[in-house]
Amino acid sequence: MTIYRRIETSEVRGVTVVNFVERKILEAAHIQELGEELQHLVEHDENNDLLLDFSNVEFLSSAALNKLIILDKKVKSKSGQLKLCSLMPEIHEVFVITRLNQLFDIVDTRQKAVEAFHRSAPAA
Secondary structure, three states, X not given: OOOOOOXXXXXXXXXXXXXXXXXXXXXHHHHHHHHHHHHHHHHXXXXXXXXXXXXOOOEEOHHXXXXXXXXXXXXXXXXXXXXXXXXXXXXXXXXXXXXXXXXXXXXXXXXXHHHHHHHHOXXX
C-alpha cells in the first residue's frame, strides 16, 4: 500500500475515498505534490471510481482546481467516475463561479456520493 503525504485513502463499497490532509490547499509545491499523488492513485488503484471528500478543506486555490480537471480526465480515461463531496459553501461557490460545477459531480455528503456511484453503475 502506498503512503501519501497530502491525502488519506480508504475504500467504501468499491469506491476509493480520498480525504485531504491539509485544511488549506494553497501552496504551489503542495498542490504539485497533491496532483502527483492523485495521479498515482488513479494509475495504480484497483478501483476506477474515486470520491474526493472535501470535508476537511477550508481553502482551495485555483491551481488546485486545475489539478482536479486533469484528474477528472484521467479517471474518465480509465472508464471510472469522479465525484466530489462535502464542499464547504465558500468552496462550492468557487465551483459555481468557474462553472466547474457543470464538469464535476458534486454531492452533499459522503454517504450520498457512495450511493450515487452504485446507482449509476452499469448493470452486471
